[in-house]
Amino acid sequence: MRKLVAGNWKMNGLVSSQAEIEAxxxxxxxxxCDIVVCPPFTLIDRAVERVKDSNLVIGAQDCHAQQSGAHTGDxxxxMLADIGARYVILGHSExxxxxxxxxxxxRAKAVAAHRGGLIAIVCVGETRHERDEGRAIEVVGEQLRESVPEGATSANLVIAYEPVWAIGTGLVPTNEQIEEVHAxxxxxxxxxxxxxxxxxxxLYGGSVKSSNAEAIFGLRNVDGALVGGASLKASEFAGIISAAV
Ligand SMILES: O=C(CO)COP(=O)(O)O
Structure with missing residues (x-):
């Protein structure tokens, strides 16, 4: 399967950060591999313009479940599809x-994403406490069953396994742990x-870097990565992308 590497900029990036997309x-x-950059809402419009005629596509980090209405700040x-976003990250642990x-x-947001023509990247993952209790698979299974909507297909759904304790911590599960959950x-x-x-x-997400990407991409049922901190710097993100063969 062709791999997908997605960068989640989270609440980072100013207009000047467009230089990273250019780089x-x-x-x-x-x-x-397929490459998605998910900057904050404020940069999506500009980013879409920048990636025209390239193999990068732009995504968002959230959307509302309704199409329009009295939802201040949402x-x-x-709206995202209208400005050229193609993906949306949903259910991130943050x-x-x-x-x-x-x-x-x-799930309601994923239905909305599909209605709007976006590919939903639905995040699941256990906390440290849940893993220590031996409940990682149970928790992820419950999230998956309840978050994935009717009408989901391989064309409109991507799953990201992000153990909460691995996000931004430098901690990465063992190969066996990743393979077990992905299977x-x-x-x-x-x-x-x-x-x-x-x-x-x-996708696997949580402390993916250029130095560990190759090993992670080599694991069974790992079809790409959702990258946080390491996606903010073009050279580091490109290192991860080049490992996704
Ligand atoms: O939350 C993440 C991606 O959505 C992972 O973040 P880090 O790569 O910074 O650990």
Missing amino acids: LKGLTGSAT VSAE RRVSHGEDDEIV AIRQMLEERLGSDGNSVRI
Whole structure:
């Protein structure tokens, strides 16, 4: 399966950060994977202009479940598609924790993403405590079952496994732990989507860097990465992209 490497800029980036996208274009012209950059809302419009005629595409980090209406401060999937975004990250643990987003909200947002024509990158992952209790697969399975909407296909859904304790910490699960969870996700996707579940890309996210990317991409059922901090610097992100063969 062709790999997908997505960069989640989180709440980082000013207009001047467009230079990183420009540099990334120059560094990834011959990349053999799909590449998505998800800057903050404020930069999406400009970023879409910048990546025209390149192999980069632009995504967002969230959307509202409704198409329009009295939702102060929110942005809909249709608005994102309207300015040229192609993907949207949903259910990131930073939103699940700090914005109280539960699986039902994530699923409603995924329905909205599909209605708006966006590819949903749905994030799942256990906390340290849940892993220590031996419940990682159970927690991820529950999130997956409840967050993935009807109508999901390999063309409009990507899953990102992001153990909460690995995000921004420099900690990475062992190869066995990653393979175990990815295999469980694959099985659940097959149960849910039939043979098409085989074609849904499952990304790993959490402290991915150019120095560990190759080893992670070599693992079974790892179809790419969702990268936070290391996506902010073009040269570092390009190092990860070049490992995704
Ligand atoms: O949250 C992440 C991507 O969505 C991962 O963040 P880091 O790569 O900074 O650990």
